[in-house]
Amino acid sequence: MGRYVARRLLQMVPVFVGATLLIFLMVNVMGDPVAGLCGEQGCDPATAAQLRRELGLDKPLWQQYLTYMGNVFTGDFGTAFNGQPVTELMATAFPVTVRLTVVAVLLEIAVGITLGVVTGLRRGRPVDTGVLLATLVVISVPTFVTGLLLQLLLGIRWQWIKPSVRSGTFDELIVPGLVLASVSLAYVTRLTRTSIAENKRSDYVRTAVAKGLPRRRIITRHLLRNSLIPVVTFIGTDIGALMGGAIVTERIFNIHGVGYQLYQGILRQNTQTVVGFVTVLVLVFLVANLLVDLLYAVLDPRIRYA
Amino acid sequence: MRRSAHARWAVGAVVTALAATACGSAGWSGGGNGGAVLTSSWGDPQNPLEPANTNEVQGGKVLDMIFRGLKKYDPRTGRARDWLARSIETRDSRNFTIRIRRGWTFSNGEKVTARSFVDAWNYGASLRNNQKNAYFFGYIDGYDRVHPDSGGQRADTLSGLRVVDDHTFTVRLNQKFSGFPDTLGYAAFAPLPRLFFTDHAAWVRKPVGNGPYAIASYTKGAQMYLRKWDGYPGPDKARNDGVTLLVYTDSNTAYTDLLAGNLDLADDIPAAQLKNVKGDLGDRYINTPAGIIQTLAFPFYDRAWNRPGMEKVRTGLSMAINRRQITDTIFRKTRTPATDWTSPVLGAAGGYKAGLCGRACDYDPARAKQLIKEGGGIPGGRLRITYNADSGSHKEWIDAVCNSVNNALGDDKACVGNPVGTFADFRNQLGRHKMTGPFRAGWQMDYPLIQNFLQPLYYTGASSNDGRWSDEDFDRLVDRANAETDTARAVALFQKAEEVVRDHMAAIPLWYQNGNAGYSDRLSHVALNPFSVPVYNEIKVG
Secondary structure (H helix, E strand, C coil), X not given: CHHHHHHHHHHHHHHHHHHHHHHHXXXXXXXXXXXXXXXXXXXXXXXXXXXXXXXXXXXXXXXXXXXXXXXXXXXXXXXXXXXXXXXXXHHHHHHHHHHHHHHHHXXXXXXXXXXXHHXXXXXXCHHHHHHHHHHHHHHHCCHHHHHHHHHHHHHHHCCCCCCCXXXXXXXXXXXXXXXHXXXXXXXXXXXXXXXXXXXCXXXXXXXXXXXXXXXXXXXXXXXXXXXXXXXXXXXXXXXXXXXXXXXXXXXXXXXXCHHHHHHHHHHCCCHHHHHHHHHHHHHHHHHHHHHHHHXXXXXXXXXXXX | CHHHHHHHHHHHHHHHHXXXXXXXXXXXXXXXXXXXXXXXXXXXXXXXXXXXXXXXXXXXHHHHHHCCCCEEECCCCCCEEECCEEEEEECCCCEEEEEXXXXXXXXXXXXXXXXXXXXXXXXXXXXXXXXXXXXXXXXXXXXXXXXXXXXXXXXXXXXXXXXXXXXXXXXXXXXXXXXXXXXXXXXXXXXXXXXXXXXXXXXXXXXXXCCCEEEEEEECCCEEEEEECCCCCXXXXXXXXXXXXXXXXXXXXXHHHHHCCCCCEECXXXXXXXXXXXXXXXXXXXXXXXXXXXXXXXXXXXXXXXXXXXXXXXXXXXXXXXXXXXXXXXXXXXXXXXXXXXXXXXXXXXXXXCCCCHHHHCCCHHHHHHHHHHCCCCHHHCXXXXXXXXXXXXXXXXXXXXXXXXXXXXXXXXXXXXXXXXXXXXXXXXXXXXXXXXXXXXXXXXXXXXXXXXXXXXCCCCCCCCCCCCCHHHHHHHHHHHHXXXXXXXXXHHHHHHHHHHHHCCEEEEEEEEEEEEECCCEECCCECCCCCECHHHCEXX
């Protein structure tokens, strides 16, 4: 187990380097950061040249990348154009986005798996058809439509919630979390349903039934546990996607998280912000995947890591 | 039990992660909403809030509240009035003696003296401080040594600035510029306290100025609470107890918050909401002219656009655009068709002259087609209008302009939009002179002077002359106007220069932009100044 984890961590190094290099190159293709920095009216050429020199933009790209990576390993992600260190931006943005992701994932697990079990056990009944149709609707409607609609109904018409997020506490994030989770939630439901329906007919379940085990125990201990592997894989990879893909939701609900910082960084051509945030997201993705693989062993006793 | 050990380990990791995110959520409720404090929408300022480094409206909002300069522009008329200046005297439009009023202090108690200004201006002009508005000091003698176009900086301070005594200093310009005193209301010319120089990091964290408000708390990227400064010595004291500026990720969200009663003032109504705004807000929606003009500029560095006769094509294009239709349908009257190259906020005395463009700005498709034909047709046979697609509703109006041109020419493919992904990339392409056709050009004035609408945009080699247009007659007229001491005569000369722009159609004027805002029923006396910034100190709450 320990060796397995160590090997996986080592494998992350080339992935990490490759990913950051790609991002670095892509961001640089977008154009000159100094042009973004100077804004609508532009800087005079002398100031622009001086900025380029101070930001190291006059050096060749490979040298810029090496300097950047060197700084990253000492914990310095550079400075955003408004004078704030990128690490400071991260310290304010990531907690909010992580909270949002936690809300979304918890909703996926609680609602998605419950619905999946219910429909999987009652295949072909009205409940099953109803939920299937509902998930189809949720999957086909884009997130910004769901978001704006809920904001309008709950925030303005019925005044149940405040339409925008101020401080980013858990209670404020429930509706945005639901919006963010909606599509994944539908997928989790469908995945669980299929998996449950299939395993319901398997030998070990029949054995358990024959042994006379209580129904509840059969479902939770035997059926569900074995059916969760594809679902866990999905949720695990979804964590990274939720964190990075919250741009739309964060804009609609005024959440000052990772998506917002990335969006603004791209608009303003702020290389340091974009590369820094994406680098951390890459790490999150890698770690989430590792955790998923470890969870397999928990769920399925046949899977062992040595 | 090897397996359950794994389980515990993995679950433990998840729990730790959850716990780590749970803390740190408290805090920053910040700006106390007690008393007559209003909330207002805000965008994250692009640069640190140094006066000479702020060239966009979001940072400008704050500077307008916490700073007062030698002059202040009247929020209604835009006229420059002496504020901290007791007098600004000159005999030759080149050497100015500035006397400042006594009794002004910064909100930390420090006196505002001549040195507060001179030090601030020297800081703003110095190349090593990377100030984006440095070129505003370009008229002052010695600028070329403090901020050389190339090579190292050869002096630390502007030789044209001299402190005479605590309340007097002199300014010597490197050329005659009669409008100079009227530029001094611009934020870049604000005085700065000693703290700015002695502990710059602390100042940037929480700027200290001499305006009617003082910053009580500032959480970067989230919100700023400005409290009314009770000791403010000026006549324009705040009529509310404070303002909380809230950063919004999107102007649509701010608007939604306003409707839900969650926000008091949203000063940028999103284009998509303009059709509902009257119904939603009634008379709590304001839509007033701002010093912004939108034009289409041309790449004069491209031979095809610069050869003789092309002015006919450019004029023809101008006449092919149905401005009225676009401002009415797409912008819902938040823009007004332009008939000159300045802005109505200048007023007739300030140089705005409705109809200066004459027939060249009238929609006349038949004449347009004829002129373009006479001029040799559109270079390359096809017009590609370049714009940045990331903000505003540029795509909509560019498509409408093209549609209008296509209809006039009776050719479906005569004109297409050429979107560029981000504004930064758009600027980048402009800077490298990569344009092959007309491009979107917007100009927001820095100070309400006709000079500011002409010189930076059309003077040879000027800072925002992105099309590299150059004309000797125009340059000469601008020089003469700047040297003219009599304001009325100076304005007349600038208008002559503007006529040169018209005759060559150096840029096609499209429309004047309005500022708009909506507010909650808690507020009254809400207005926007000519810079489309709310006049916060006059707002009454409750």
